[in-house]
Amino acid sequence: MKTKGRVLLIDDDPGIRDAGFQVLSREGYEVELAGTAEEARRLISDYEFDVIVLDLKLPGAEGLELLREIKEEDPQAQVVVITAYGTVQVAVSAMKLGAADFLQKPFSPQELRLAVAKALEKRRLTLENIYLRQTLREKEGTLEFIGRSAAIRRVLEQAAMAAETDSTVLLTGESGTGKGLLARKIHEWSPRKEGPFVFVDCGTLVPTLFESELFGHVKGAFTGATTHKIGKFELANGGTIFFDEIGNISP
CATH class of the missing domain: 3.40.50.300 (P-loop containing nucleotide triphosphate hydrolases)
Structure with missing residues (x-):
C-alpha cells in the first residue's frame, strides 16, 4: 500500500513516541522511531525521510545542534521541532536553522497531524521548485506544435x-x-x-x-x-x- 510519506519521530519519551506512531500511522505515513540522538543519526544515515519530528530536549544531545546537522546534510529536510521547554527564543533559533514548524508539549494529535501535513506539502513544493528550475535551464524552444497536415x-x-x-x-x-x-x-x-x-x-x-x-x-x-x-x-x-x-x- 502506498504511504503518504516517511516520517522520523525523535523523542526520549516512550509515551510520546508510541502515541505519535499511532497517530501518524493511521494517517497513512510510514513511521520510524528514535529515542536518542545516536539512534536518530543512524536512521537518518540509512533512510531518506520526508518529515522529521524532533524533540529539542534529548539525553546527551543538544536538539538545536542535531537540527543543524540534519539541515546541513539535507537542506530540503522538513523538520518539525517539539519541546516542553518552549520559549520564543528557542522557537526563533529553530526557525533560523530551517525548522518547518514548532510544537510545544503538550500538543494534541490534530496539531501533530497538521504540522506533519504542512511540512510534507512544503517538501513537495520545494522538490517541485528544484525540478522546475532545472527544467527551465534545460528547456529549449517552444512547447507548441506547428503543423496542420x-x-x-x-x-x-x-x-x-x-x-x-x-x-x-x-x-x-x-x-x-x-x-x-x-x-x-x-x-x-x-x-x-x-x-x-x-x-x-x-x-x-x-x-x-x-x-x-x-x-x-x-x-x-x-x-x-x-x-x-x-x-x-x-x-x-x-x-x-x-x-x-x-x-x-x-x-
Whole structure:
C-alpha cells in the first residue's frame, strides 16, 4: 500500500513516541522511531525521510545542534521541532536553522497531524521548485506544435487519447522529429498536468550510476556518495517521467 510519506519521530519519551506512531500511522505515513540522538543519526544515515519530528530536549544531545546537522546534510529536510521547554527564543533559533514548524508539549494529535501535513506539502513544493528550475535551464524552444497536415493531426489525436490513460507510452521516430515535445504535450493534457514533468536524458546516464539517478541514494551508499540524492522517480511523483533515447540504455 502506498504511504503518504516517511516520517522520523525523535523523542526520549516512550509515551510520546508510541502515541505519535499511532497517530501518524493511521494517517497513512510510514513511521520510524528514535529515542536518542545516536539512534536518530543512524536512521537518518540509512533512510531518506520526508518529515522529521524532533524533540529539542534529548539525553546527551543538544536538539538545536542535531537540527543543524540534519539541515546541513539535507537542506530540503522538513523538520518539525517539539519541546516542553518552549520559549520564543528557542522557537526563533529553530526557525533560523530551517525548522518547518514548532510544537510545544503538550500538543494534541490534530496539531501533530497538521504540522506533519504542512511540512510534507512544503517538501513537495520545494522538490517541485528544484525540478522546475532545472527544467527551465534545460528547456529549449517552444512547447507548441506547428503543423496542420493529416499526419500531425493523427499524432495529436493519438497523444490526446494516451494522455487520458495511466498507461506507459512509447514514442518512436527519427531524431529531431519532436518526441520530447510530444511527451510534454501528453503530460499537459493528462490528469497529472499539475505534477512535475521530469526529463531523463538516457544518453548521458553513466551505467554504474543509473540506479542512483533513478531511485536516489543515501549518504555513504557507495564511494563518492557524500550527500543524500533524490531520484528522478521521486521527483516525478504525481506527474510524468520521460526517458529520452531510452534505446541507449545498456541491457
